[in-house]
Amino acid sequence: MVPNELYQYSVLSALMSGAATSGVPLSHILSHGNHGLGTFQRLEGEMIVLDGSAYQMKSDGSVIPNLERDHGDQIIPFAMVTCFQPSVTETIIFDSKQDLADKISALLPRTQNHFLAFRIDGVFEQVGVRTVGGQLSPHESLTDVGKRQATHTFPSIRGSIIGFRSPAYFQGISVAGDHMHLISEDRKFGGHLQACRATEQVTLRAVAIQRLDLQLPKDDDFRDANLGVDDEGIQAVEG
Amino acid sequence: MVPNELYQYSVLSALMSGAATSGVPLSHILSHGNHGLGTFQRLEGEMIVLDGSAYQMKSDGSVIPNLERDHGDQIIPFAMVTCFQPSVTETIIFDSKQDLADKISALLPRTQNHFLAFRIDGVFEQVGVRTVGGQLSPHESLTDVGKRQATHTFPSIRGSIIGFRSPAYFQGISVAGDHMHLISEDRKFGGHLQACRATEQVTLRAVAIQRLDLQLPKDDDFRDANLGVDDEGIQAVEG
Numbered sequence: 266m267v268p269n270e271l272y273q274y275s276v277l278s279a280l281m282s283g284a285a286t287s288g289v290p291l292s293h294i295l296s297h298g299n300h301g302l303g304t305f306q307r308l309e310g311e312m313i314v315l316d317g318s319a320y321q322m323k324s325d326g327s328v329i330p331n332l333e334r335d336h337g338d339q340i341i342p343f344a345m346v347t348c349f350q351p352s353v354t355e356t357i358i359f360d361s362k363q364d365l366a367d368k369i370s371a372l373l374p375r376t377q378n379h380f381l382a383f384r385i386d387g388v389f390e391q392v393g394v395r396t397v398g399g400q401l402s403p404h405e406s407l408t409d410v411g412k413r414q415a416t417h418t419f420p421s422i423r424g425s426i427i428g429f430r431s432p433a434y435f436q437g438i439s440v441a442g443d444h445m446h447l448i449s450e451d452r453k454f455g456g457h458l459q460a461c462r463a464t465e466q467v468t469l470r471a472v473a474i475q476r477l478d479l480q481l482p483k484d485d486d487f488r489d490a491n492l493g494v495d496d497e498g499i500q501a502v503e504g
Numbered sequence: 505m506v507p508n509e510l511y512q513y514s515v516l517s518a519l520m521s522g523a524a525t526s527g528v529p530l531s532h533i534l535s536h537g538n539h540g541l542g543t544f545q546r547l548e549g550e551m552i553v554l555d556g557s558a559y560q561m562k563s564d565g566s567v568i569p570n571l572e573r574d575h576g577d578q579i580i581p582f583a584m585v586t587c588f589q590p591s592v593t594e595t596i597i598f599d600s601k602q603d604l605a606d607k608i609s610a611l612l613p614r615t616q617n618h619f620l621a622f623r624i625d626g627v628f629e630q631v632g633v634r635t636v637g638g639q640l641s642p643h644e645s646l647t648d649v650g651k652r653q654a655t656h657t658f659p660s661i662r663g664s665i666i667g668f669r670s671p672a673y674f675q676g677i678s679v680a681g682d683h684m685h686l687i688s689e690d691r692k693f694g695g696h697l698q699a700c701r702a703t704e705q706v707t708l709r710a711v712a713i714q715r716l717d718l719q720l721p722k723d724d725d726f727r728d729a730n731l732g733v734d735d736e737g738i739q740a741v742e743g
């Protein structure tokens with residue numbers, strides 16, 4: 266694995282349109298990176314990959330750990346991973362997701378046309394996460410699945426955030442802006458990060474990425490998907 | 505080189521915004537493919553790559569051949585190349601660029617969400633090509649450079665067309681739809697293809713591409729470029 270190249274399987278608009286039945290085995294995804302996020306077949310939960318281990322965070326609040334050991338054949342319809350070697354490490358506090366975004370931008374200036382990969386470790390407060398609970402039928406759109414998403418809030422949680430920032434011109438292929446998944450240190454809670462703050466110092470590590478390896482699916486769902494970019498829908502479900 | 509993977513350096517919106525001073529050596533581009541198209545530093549002409557050879561088609565009508573021999577260090581700010589192994593070969597006639605597009609679609613059905621690479625060899629009629637003549641100043645936009653482009657028409661010309669089709673959701677990163685450059689068999693004329701037809705059988709070879717290797721520039725021009733997608737501008741200058 267070459268460090269700090271982004272491997273992405275499929276495009277976000279395909280998920281938005283409900284193409285989530287087919288994919289590649291998790292083991293294939295993990296051969297391209299040790300740090301990342303994604304989802305599972307039929308949108309059954311949120312994926313986080315850190316230190317080479319993958320976790321499935323489900324809408325019932327449970328987390329299936331270390332998928333790479335026994336579930337490497339699990340089908341993944343969308344994922345972004347990299348072999349993470351941060352170029353900067355800083356301790357920060359932040360008030361909100363926007364404040365966090367601003368602090369990342371300050372740490373890696375003039376990267377608005379590049380991708381960023383980052384990780385934050387520490388104690389987070391006023392944490393809101395959501396987890397999607399799966400399609401009720403094939404091709405159900407992510408927007409509709411998202412309407413039934415479970416949301417959990419935690420006053421305080423020690424854990425890790427794994428994130429990618431994609432440039433604005435990538436909206437639809439991935440999520441323009443910051444896309445973050447969180448997991449607790451005990452690996453028992455987590456999901457797609459909707460809100461959080463850090464009033465005590467947390468450790469932010471980040472790097473800019475200039476190379477993307479994008480693999481498009483060949484299956485019928487993807488071939489027939491309407492991949493028009495749905496800005497509002499992406500903002501609603503991934504923002 | 506793995507066959508039928510698309511390597512792209514930079515994004516079209518960067519060219520649109522005038523970021524065309526920096527880039528990578530031509531030899532780097534050619535290490536990723538034997539079939540492709542692009543442009544040159546300061547938008548000085550149109551690039552075509554076929555059978556591993558690169559040509560610079562200039563606005564004065566001249567063509568510099570076999571750049572790989574003596575000009576491998578020439579700076580390329582944007583290019584798309586692949587190691588071309590067609591999956592289909594057909595002889596066709598066509599009335600217009602749109603008719604050609606329809607015939608390619610019929611030959612590779614259900615590929616609207618994938619990339620295509622293709623090549624057409626034979627005698628073309630009512631050919632219109634344009635060549636951009638270079639920036640008058642750094643950062644002059646492709647739209648403005650395009651306003652001074654040279655256009656040449658040929659009643660009939662034997663030659664080759666090298667093309668890529670990009671899916672609609674890639675507009676701005678590349679040219680959504682078909683992007684074609686043409687060169688004459690004697691390698692003395694060519695440019696960006698604006699119009700043509702074929703009333704005698706020509707040979708079309710094509711393949712679908714599901715993997716993209718996208719390299720983003722790191723230079724200041726790219727970092728600071730406004731990469732908002734300019735649909736109308738792209739259509740005007742690359743359509």
